[in-house]
Amino acid sequence: MQVEWERCLNYLHGMLSDTVFKTYFAQTKLVSQTPGHAVIAVPPGLDVKVYAAYKDLIRLAWKDVSHDEAPVEFEFQPQDVYQPQVSSSDNSFREFIKPSVPLSGSFRFENFVPGDKAQLAFNAALAVARNPDGTQYNPLFIYGSSGLGKTHLLQSIGNYILEEDPTKRVIYLTSEDFSQQYMKCLQEKRITEMSDFYRNEVDILLIDDIQNWTGKYETQNEFFLIFNALHQAGKQIVLTSDAPAAEVKNLSDRLVSRFSWGLTVDIQPPDVETREAILHKKAEERHLEISDEVIRYLAENIASNVRCLESAIIKLTLQSSLMSHDIDMNIAQKVVTEIAPTLRRRVSLDAVLHAVSQHYEVPETKLIEPGRGTKEISKARQVAMFLMRELSPISLQSIGSRFGGKDHSTVVHAIKSVKKEMETDPSFARLIESLKNTIHD
Numbered sequence: 001m002q003v004e005w006e007r008c009l010n011y012l013h014g015m016l017s018d019t020v021f022k023t024y025f026a027q028t029k030l031v032s033q034t035p036g037h038a039v040i041a042v043p044p045g046l047d048v049k050v051y052a053a054y055k056d057l058i059r060l061a062w063k064d065v066s067h068d069e070a071p072v073e074f075e076f077q078p079q080d081v082y083q084p085q086v087s088s089s090d091n092s093f094r095e096f097i098k099p100s101v102p103l104s105g106s107f108r109f110e111n112f113v114p115g116d117k118a119q120l121a122f123n124a125a126l127a128v129a130r131n132p133d134g135t136q137y138n139p140l141f142i143y144g145s146s147g148l149g150k151t152h153l154l155q156s157i158g159n160y161i162l163e164e165d166p167t168k169r170v171i172y173l174t175s176e177d178f179s180q181q182y183m184k185c186l187q188e189k190r191i192t193e194m195s196d197f198y199r200n201e202v203d204i205l206l207i208d209d210i211q212n213w214t215g216k217y218e219t220q221n222e223f224f225l226i227f228n229a230l231h232q233a234g235k236q237i238v239l240t241s242d243a244p245a246a247e248v249k250n251l252s253d254r255l256v257s258r259f260s261w262g263l264t265v266d267i268q269p270p271d272v273e274t275r276e277a278i279l280h281k282k283a284e285e286r287h288l289e290i291s292d293e294v295i296r297y298l299a300e301n302i303a304s305n306v307r308c309l310e311s312a313i314i315k316l317t318l319q320s321s322l323m324s325h326d327i328d329m330n331i332a333q334k335v336v337t338e339i340a341p342t343l344r345r346r347v348s349l350d351a352v353l354h355a356v357s358q359h360y361e362v363p364e365t366k367l368i369e370p371g372r373g374t375k376e377i378s379k380a381r382q383v384a385m386f387l388m389r390e391l392s393p394i395s396l397q398s399i400g401s402r403f404g405g406k407d408h409s410t411v412v413h414a415i416k417s418v419k420k421e422m423e424t425d426p427s428f429a430r431l432i433e434s435l436k437n438t439i440h441d
């Protein structure tokens, strides 16, 4: 019951001035509710008559958050024994929601190769980074298929801004992180703190993969209010998605419309020349000597996405050191044959979770909840992370997000552990292969 009032308060926060909201609403509580009637307790010292002026707005907010068409009469009462919500210090709230995921230093404009297909997105991202006060394109909405550099550009914006001005408050997170923050705050009745945080402590908001908000209407409502407040205050917002906003399934119309206020740009798969340029760049970054012939062969044969090009470079290095031989066409052909099945396959994360949960007899909810869990759960989780990476062109960060917001290094560690065990234990390697074969979308 109180949860609905919290949502209503959140809505009101978006409609009222900060002062009015904090004076009259922030400390209120829903104390009882019967059909058509709700009693709201207000802190001592406040004149309950004041609330008459807000009744229509409150009804509207209530209708919107509760989806209840029946009219509700709100009665405001001073409480004799009123326990205001203990407000936490900023630091403890930050600790509680972990607002931002650290930016990876390797995502920079200098090492992004735009080619023709990502030039517009690159220019727009750079323009936003150079003018982070929301005056360029606000919001900037970047969309494109998996592995084409959306996260790279998004994080490059953050890195650039922070290098120019380390005092800027840049928040980067995936849409799933945001949903989790919202659910956590809702459960702990800290929604007001969450909206306060985004309203008052963010200069640039970067949100990755908003397609994962499909059907999550409560999260969308919360984000809608935050978006409005930030936009009004001239704070820059950048969003990415695997599809244009209008094509994201079950994304509310009002968010779709807000997202089109600024600039929408897409990233298309790179053509063969750009793939060559990317491979040259990646080889150079790793101080690898790879002939033009090998680069061209890889660029022609790996056309799916840039993540696969990167993985080809890593595999080339591995093969070359295993065979104690310079990288040549033989090694390149071996690598292309090895990654060909991955290029064809693309399974959903849910399919992987389901298969692993069945095999280890661990409920899916246990696999994805934060915290370590038992040894068995932790093992099953590592296997799931490994399989997701193998069977789907998804970033380490997105995998971590699926497991209660684990960071990228936890996922790297999980993948390494599974690989190591596969090398030393053939029966475990067979198990992984058989799991791979059972997973289908």
Ligand SMILES: Nc1ncnc2c1ncn2[C@@H]1O[C@H](COP(=O)(O)OP(=O)(O)OP(=O)(O)O)[C@@H](O)[C@H]1O
Binding pocket: 111, 112, 113, 114, 118, 144, 145, 146, 147, 148, 149, 150, 151, 152, 153, 209, 242, 278, 306, 307, 310, 393, 394, 395, 398
């Ligand atoms: N044009 C490019 N130039 C250089 N590197 C690139 C380019 N495009 C992608 N990459 C690299 O490819 C990898 C995958 O890119 P990224 O994670 O940004 O993709 P994404 O579009 O966000 O994918 P997803 O939707 O799966 O999260 C990253 O390591 C990134 O640095």
